[in-house]
Amino acid sequence: MSTTTVDDHHDEHPGFFKRWITTTNHKDIGTLYLLFSLLMFFVGGAMAMVIRAELYVPGLQWVEPGFFNSMTTMHALIMIFGAVMPAFTGLANWLIPMMVGGCDMALPRLNNWSFWILPFAFTMLLSTLFMPGGGPAGGWTLYPPLVLQTGNAFPFVIFSIHLMGISSIMGSINVVATILNMRAPGMTLLKMPLFVWTWLITAYLLIATMPVLAGAVTMLLTDKYFATSFFSAAGGGDPVMFQHIFWFFGHPEVYILILPAFGIVSHIIPTFARKPLFGYSSMVYATASIAFLSFIVWAHHMFTVGMPLVGELFFMFSTMLIAVPTGVKVFNWIATMWRGSMTFETPMLFAVGFVIMFTLGGFSGLMLAIAPADFQYHDTYFVVAHFHYVLVPGAVFAIMAAAYFWLPKWTGHMYNETLGKTHFWLSTLFVNLTFFPMHFVGLAGMPRRIPDYSLQFTEFNTMASIGSFGFGLTQLLFAFIVIQTIRGGKKATDQVWEGAEGLEWTLPSPPPAHTFDVPPVIK
Amino acid sequence: MSDKKTTTVLRSSFIALAMFGFGYLMVPIYDVFCDLTGLNGSTEIVSTKQDVDFAPDLTRTVKVQFVANLNNSMNWTFQPDTFEMEVHPGQRIVTNYTAINHRPDAVIGQAIPSVMPSVASRHFHKVECFCFTNQTFDAKEERQMPVVFVVDPALPDKVEVITLSYTFFDVTETASTTPFNLEVPAGG
Numbered sequence: 001m002s003t004t005t006v007d008d009h010h011d012e013h014p015g016f017f018k019r020w021i022t023t024t025n026h027k028d029i030g031t032l033y034l035l036f037s038l039l040m041f042f043v044g045g046a047m048a049m050v051i052r053a054e055l056y057v058p059g060l061q062w063v064e065p066g067f068f069n070s071m072t073t074m075h076a077l078i079m080i081f082g083a084v085m086p087a088f089t090g091l092a093n094w095l096i097p098m099m100v101g102g103c104d105m106a107l108p109r110l111n112n113w114s115f116w117i118l119p120f121a122f123t124m125l126l127s128t129l130f131m132p133g134g135g136p137a138g139g140w141t142l143y144p145p146l147v148l149q150t151g152n153a154f155p156f157v158i159f160s161i162h163l164m165g166i167s168s169i170m171g172s173i174n175v176v177a178t179i180l181n182m183r184a185p186g187m188t189l190l191k192m193p194l195f196v197w198t199w200l201i202t203a204y205l206l207i208a209t210m211p212v213l214a215g216a217v218t219m220l221l222t223d224k225y226f227a228t229s230f231f232s233a234a235g236g237g238d239p240v241m242f243q244h245i246f247w248f249f250g251h252p253e254v255y256i257l258i259l260p261a262f263g264i265v266s267h268i269i270p271t272f273a274r275k276p277l278f279g280y281s282s283m284v285y286a287t288a289s290i291a292f293l294s295f296i297v298w299a300h301h302m303f304t305v306g307m308p309l310v311g312e313l314f315f316m317f318s319t320m321l322i323a324v325p326t327g328v329k330v331f332n333w334i335a336t337m338w339r340g341s342m343t344f345e346t347p348m349l350f351a352v353g354f355v356i357m358f359t360l361g362g363f364s365g366l367m368l369a370i371a372p373a374d375f376q377y378h379d380t381y382f383v384v385a386h387f388h389y390v391l392v393p394g395a396v397f398a399i400m401a402a403a404y405f406w407l408p409k410w411t412g413h414m415y416n417e418t419l420g421k422t423h424f425w426l427s428t429l430f431v432n433l434t435f436f437p438m439h440f441v442g443l444a445g446m447p448r449r450i451p452d453y454s455l456q457f458t459e460f461n462t463m464a465s466i467g468s469f470g471f472g473l474t475q476l477l478f479a480f481i482v483i484q485t486i487r488g489g490k491k492a493t494d495q496v497w498e499g500a501e502g503l504e505w506t507l508p509s510p511p512p513a514h515t516f517d518v519p520p521v522i523k
Numbered sequence: 524m525s526d527k528k529t530t531t532v533l534r535s536s537f538i539a540l541a542m543f544g545f546g547y548l549m550v551p552i553y554d555v556f557c558d559l560t561g562l563n564g565s566t567e568i569v570s571t572k573q574d575v576d577f578a579p580d581l582t583r584t585v586k587v588q589f590v591a592n593l594n595n596s597m598n599w600t601f602q603p604d605t606f607e608m609e610v611h612p613g614q615r616i617v618t619n620y621t622a623i624n625h626r627p628d629a630v631i632g633q634a635i636p637s638v639m640p641s642v643a644s645r646h647f648h649k650v651e652c653f654c655f656t657n658q659t660f661d662a663k664e665e666r667q668m669p670v671v672f673v674v675d676p677a678l679p680d681k682v683e684v685i686t687l688s689y690t691f692f693d694v695t696e697t698a699s700t701t702p703f704n705l706e707v708p709a710g711g
Contacts, residue, residue: 106528173535181528204538211539215546227697230550233635234594234692241553245546308641 021116024108025513026093029115031410033090034403036118038479040082041396043126045472047075052434052468055461058453068451069137070129076140080257081164082122084391087399088260089114089171092199094410096175098504098511099193101184101520106177114170121163128153139449141246142217144231144239148224155225158217165210172203172210179203184503186522190281193502197284198263201291205252205259208295213249216242240305247298255294258358258390259287261398262329265351267502268405269333272348273340274499279332286325286332293322303374312371319369323362330359345497346420350401353393353428361389364439379449382442388435393428400427400478407482408496412510413489419481426474433467577613580676584609587674590688591620597693598625599632599660604667612676619667620653620689624660632658634689643685646675654689 014023023029050071054062063071093111097104105111128135133151136142142157150157179192179200192200219230220242229235231242262283270277277283299307299315307315333355342348364386368374377383400423408414437460442448446457453461492509503522507515587610589603600623610616624630634654638644649655653668660666674685 107532169539173532173539176535177528177531180531181525207535207539208542211543212546212549215543219547219550229697232692233690234633234694235697238553238557241550244553245549248546248549306641 022112024104024112026097026105026108026111027410027511027513029105029111030090030092030094032115033086033093036115037083037087037090037399038482040078040086040122041475042479044075044078044083045475047071047078048468049472051075052465054451055453056465057462058455058458060452063451065451066134066137069139069449070135072449073136073138073140074125074129077125077136077161078122079391080140080253081161081168082118084257084395084399085168086118088199088202088257089168089175091195091260091264091399091402091406092171092175095406095504096178096196096199097182098507098515099196099502100179100182100187101503101516101522102178102182103514103517103519104182105174106182107174110170111174114167114174117163117167121160121167124156124163125160128156131156141243141250142220143246144220144223144242147220155221158221161217162214165214168206169210172206175199175203176207184516184519184522190284191522193263194266194277194280194283194287195260195263198259198266198287201287202256202259205256205291205294209249209252209256212245213253216245216249219245240302243302243305244299247301248295250301251298252291252294254387254390255290257395259290261354261358261395262287264398264402264405265333265354268347268351268401269336269355271405271497271499271501272345272351273337273342275336275340276501277332278335278338279328282328283332286328289325290322293318293325297322300369300371300374303371304378316369316371320366323366326362330355330362345404346415346417346424347401347405349421349424350397350404353424354397354401357393357397357428357431358390361386361391361394364389376445377442379447380442381438381446381448384448385435385438385442388438392435393431397427403478403482405497406504407485408492409504409507409509409511411486411489412492412508413485414492414496415481415485415489419477419484423474423477423481426477427471430467430470430474434464434471435467437461437463437467577673577676579611579613581611583612583676585612585674585678585682586610586684587616588684588686589618589620590686592688592690594690594692597630597632597691599623599630599691600625601689601691610674612674612678615650615671615673617669617671619669621665621667622658622660622691623665624663627662629659629661629695630693631695632660632691633694634658634691637688637690639686639688640682642679643682646678646682647685647687648673648675657694 019028020032023032050063051068054060054068093105096102131152133153135153136147136150136157138147138150148154179196183192219228222228223230223232223237229237231237231239233239266277266283297315297319299311300319303312303315337352344352364382368377368383368386404415404420441453441457441460444457446453494507494509495505496509497505503516503520504511506520586607588607589605591601591603593599593601600621602621604619604621608616608618622632624632636649636652636654638647649670649672651669651671653670658666658668670687672687
């Protein structure tokens with residue numbers, strides 16, 4: 001668009017339909033993604049509440065075992081594809097153009113489409129719960145032959161996964177095109193803010209792995225309905241091969257869920273430590289190394305399938321190698337805080353909480369990487385504790401940190417600091433009460449995805465259930481704070497935070513619909 | 524849209540399409556990898572009987588165990604006539620499995636073999652096996668099915684026990700549409 005018409009746009013007042021349904025504005029699409037993610041966070045959270053209510057005491061009290069299994073399956077699918085990934089895409093939409101000094105995303109119409117696919121995908125996925133035979137109940141990993149026993153829901157689950165995949169691939173192509181082509185003059189690759197860097201790498205991971213998942217689920221579909229035998233031993237196939245294909249997608253996927261979080265934390269810690277990020281280029285290279293390594297470690301999810309010793313050793317050592325670049329990042333964050341003039345506003349609390357609790361999840365990951373030990377931990381609550389530590393006080397805390405950090409920029413209002421801090425401390429208390437005891441029951445042998453358990457696990461499970469109810473209720477406070485901030489509050493300044501640096505903080509709060517129509521000059 | 528942007532989009536879309544293809548390519552790669560390494564218990568394909576004419580090594584004995592499984596809760600009985608035997612490497616052995624179809628209608632079954640430990644699978648040669656083809660059983664039919672095998676004298680010394688396992692699958696519905704050729708003896 002030509003720069004002479006810029007002022008006309010600022011006076012536009014599109015109606016509701018044009019503003020939200022047919023919008024091509026990166027800020028509005030970002031908002032849609034974030035609100036959708038918040039909604040899915042509560043839907044997936046409600047399913048977690050069903051799981052924890054059933055596990056409060058041993059025995060079967062609230063739900064049928066089949067429904068319990070579809071709760072665990074749907075909880076995972078919704079939290080991964082509906083809550084965490086759209087939240088990161090929403091942040092990417094809002095922030096990447098403002099951070100690189102571009103006027104919008106590179107492909108605005110595609111952007112609208114990749115968002116609006118999601119409500120349809122998740123409506124379809126959720127509708128499977130009401131179908132004959134119930135929703136998918138074989139776990140989010142969809143292992144055959146178990147998953148092939150799903151009833152009428154099966155093709156709907158597969159197609160909703162296809163839609164989610166199409167949405168993320170289009171979103172990622174958009175992110176790559178934006179970062180590579182829309183940067184302001186002078187914004188060289190190694191001057192880009194870390195959130196942009198981590199998203200660039202995440203986008204490539206998505207483009208490379210989501211199609212593999214699409215292929216794997218398509219094979220499941222043809223195995224069930226079109227007499228192929230990819231995973232059926234009777235026809236010369238092999239169910240273990242599904243696990244290889246799935247985890248070839250699945251392991252990079254877990255880094256898709258955490259790399260943007262690394263980017264977010266790398267913005268927040270320097271701001272509130274009032275020091276530049278320690279080791280910027282090592283952060284970039286560490287992110288790239290993690291992304292590369294993520295492609296060669298997948299079989300550590302399947303140590304117990306009967307791999308030869310050489311395979312076990314290869315996947316064990318390559319997995320442990322990932323601790324090196326991850327350690328570089330953790331030490332860089334700590335070094336950034338070292339002797340900084342630190343203050344602890346809510347975003348910083350969440351970021352510091354992230355560093356500590358994510359590292360804890362990383363340590364249990366290292367324990368799981370040890371092949372001989374993994375034979376004991378495999379498919380127990382220890383695994384559940386591990387990945388919830390990296391995903392809840394890891395990815396989810398980082399998303400909340402980002403929400404508190406940039407909400408004043410987006411809305412022009414400061415959130416209520418007291419409520420924000422209350423939200424952080426209650427969340428931290430309850431998240432640990434929920435997931436820490438799971439380490440113990442896991443080490444003692446409690447298997448995952450089972451609606452009942454032996455008596456000796458009762459106390460720890462009751463603790464975990466109480467923690468999860470507390471955590472769930474606390475998140476209502478988060479929704480309240482967000483809505484309150486959108487509706488009003490103390491005016492935010494343009495820079496918002498004293499130590500904030502970056503192009504987005506040079507814009508007014510809230511930014512007008514169109515920003516950087518004239519690219520800024522980067523020194 | 525600028526040319527540069529179009530290039531980026533085309534390149535990224537190409538990667539996505541290529542990776543979709545790669546997902547499918549992993550299927551043959553997996554099979555070739557397992558065949559080459561003998562992992563997964565895939566057993567050696569025997570071309571002709573001359574190929575397995577070894578001089579029996581009478582100084583060594585290996586224990587061979589036989590296992591039988593049924594898939595899909597098939598209403599069959601399926602078990603080896605001999606559960607384990609001591610064999611000399613190079614010796615040609617004949618043993619039998621017996622299966623009974625308890626159903627009132629005909630069933631087509633397919634047995635899938637697997638050999639453990641996987642290092643032994645390449646040295647375990649089946650000369651004749653009911654697993655080479657589909658087995659059609661009439662209603663209530665009982666049948667003895669032979670297996671002829673030779674253990675290669677090149678079997679590594681550390682292997683003292685070999686387990687041969689068969690799982691029978693009900694392929695009545697798919698047998699007509701997908702002709703089964705697990706181990707077709709190549710001409711030679």
